[in-house]
Amino acid sequence: MRALHPLDFLFLSLEKRQQPMHVGGLFLFQIPKDAAKTFIQDLVADIRLSKSIPVPPFNNKLNGLFWDNDPEFDLEHHFRHIALPHPGRIRELLTYISQEHSSLLDRAKPLWTCHLIEGIEGNRFAMYFKIHHSMIDGVAGMRLLEKSFSQDPQHQGITAPWCVANKRTKRLTDPEAPISKFKKFTNTLQSQLKATPTVLAELGCALKDKKNHHPDYVSSFQAPSSILNQRVSASRRFAAQSFELARLRSIAQHFNVTINDVVLAICSGALREYLLSQNALPKKPMIAMVPTSVRQDDSDVSNRITMILANLGTHLADPLARLSTIRRSVINAKQRFQRMSSDQILSYSACVYSPAGFNIVSGLMPKRQAFNLVISNLPGPKESLYWNGARLDAIYPASIVLDGQALNITMTSYAGKLEVGLTACRNAVPKMQNLLGHLEDEIVCFEQLMTTCNQDSINTMQHTQPS
Known part of the structure; x- marks a missing residue:
C-alpha cells in the first residue's frame, strides 16, 4: 500500500x-x-x-x-x-x-x-x-x-x-515491515515542517519581486485572456510530428541558449502566427506553464514535478526579442528553485500555485488564469529502441487539457529527433493541426537568422541576465 x-x-x-x-x-x-x-x-x-x-x-x-x-x-x-x-x-x-x-x-x-x-x-x-x-x-x-x-x-x-x-x-x-497510515502521515508532516522556513523566505522574495514589478518575474494570474483559455468539452484532437533535434541544437549553440529555450521560442512564434491567423493574438505576452522534474531518486511511480511560468513574449514580432524574453524569465525561476531542495520546491509550488488550482477546480474566475497553456519537453532515449525486433520509429506524447487551458504542447527527444504531440479541445482550438506547420516555419526562421542577423544583436542577448 x-x-x-x-x-x-x-x-x-x-x-x-x-x-x-x-x-x-x-x-x-x-x-x-x-x-x-x-x-x-x-x-x-x-x-x-x-x-x-x-x-x-x-x-x-x-x-x-x-x-x-x-x-x-x-x-x-x-x-x-x-x-x-x-x-x-x-x-x-x-x-x-x-x-x-x-x-x-x-x-x-x-x-x-x-x-x-x-x-x-x-x-x-x-x-x-x-x-x-x-x-x-x-x-x-x-x-x-x-x-x-x-x-x-x-x-x-x-x-x-x-x-x-x-x-x-x-x-x-517485496514483503516488508508494515508501516501504519498514521506513521506515513507523520513522516510527511515532519518533512513539510522542515521545509517551512526556507519556503517562507522564498515566498517573501517572490512577493517583493511582484511588488517591485521585476521585469523577468512571472506571477500567477499574469496571463492574458485568449481563445485558448475557455471551458473545454470532452472531445479531443491529437496531432503529431517529428523534427530533427540537430537543427534545434545548432540554433541553441549559435545563440548561446539552451535547447529548452529554443523549444519555447519556436512554440511562441508558432502560437503567435496561429493566433494572428485567427485574429486572436492578445496584446499582452502569453504565459506558458513548463513542468519541471524535481525527482532525485531512481523511482518511476507517482509525481515529483513542479512548474515554471515562462513569459513567451508573443506580443513581440522580433524572434530574437522573444527568445531573450523567454530566456530571462526561465533563468529567474530556475535561480529561485536552485536555492531550495526538492521538498521545499514542492511546498513552495503548493503555496504559490494553489489559488490557480482552486480556480481551475471551482471555475470562480473563468477569465483569470495562471498560464495560457502547458509546454512540456521531456528527455527521452538517445538510441533507437526495439520491441521483439520491431524498430520504434517515433514516440508522440499525448497530454491533458483543462478548463481554461485548451491546448497542450508536449515534446520528447528520441534517437536524434524532437517528437511533438499536440493535444487540444476539438471545439475550442480550430484547425489546431496548423500549429505543426508554424513550428517548422519558426525553425526555418531561426536558421535564417543564424546567417543574417547582426552579431551585436546576438551578443546583447547572450549577455542579458535577469536584473
Missing part, C-alpha cells in the same frame, strides 16, 4: 467528464522486413498468454487515499488489439487516438489501458498507452519506456511494458 502524494490527489480531484486527467503516448513501430506474416498476431498472443505479474504502478488501484494492489487484475480490461480501416494512413491513426484520448479511465480498476494497433501503411503498427497522471509523471514514464524495450534488434521475448520489474518495483512488492 502506497500513500497518495498531494500532487497525485490533485490530479484525481481535477478530473471530470470533460476534463480527463490521463496522459498517453503513441509509439509507432516498423515491422522487420523478414518478419512472419503473423508477427502482430504472435506478439498479441505472447502478451495475452504471458504469465508475468503486472508490477507497480500497473497493478495498483485506488483505495481511499492510498494505492493498493488489485486482487482481481484482469488484463482483458486493459489490453486491446484493433486494426485501422483501409488505407491505414496516419490521419486515420490520429483520429483513433483523438477519440480514445477523450474517454475516461475506469477508477474501479488500475488506471491505464494499452491499445495495439495494426494495419498502418508502410508495414507499421502502433501502440497507444494511456495512464492516469496521478500514477506517473513524464520523467517516470520515460524511465519505464527505456526499461520496456531493447537497444538490440535481435532481442526477442521482451515482455509487456506493464510487467517490467526493476529495483524500485521489487522494493515495492
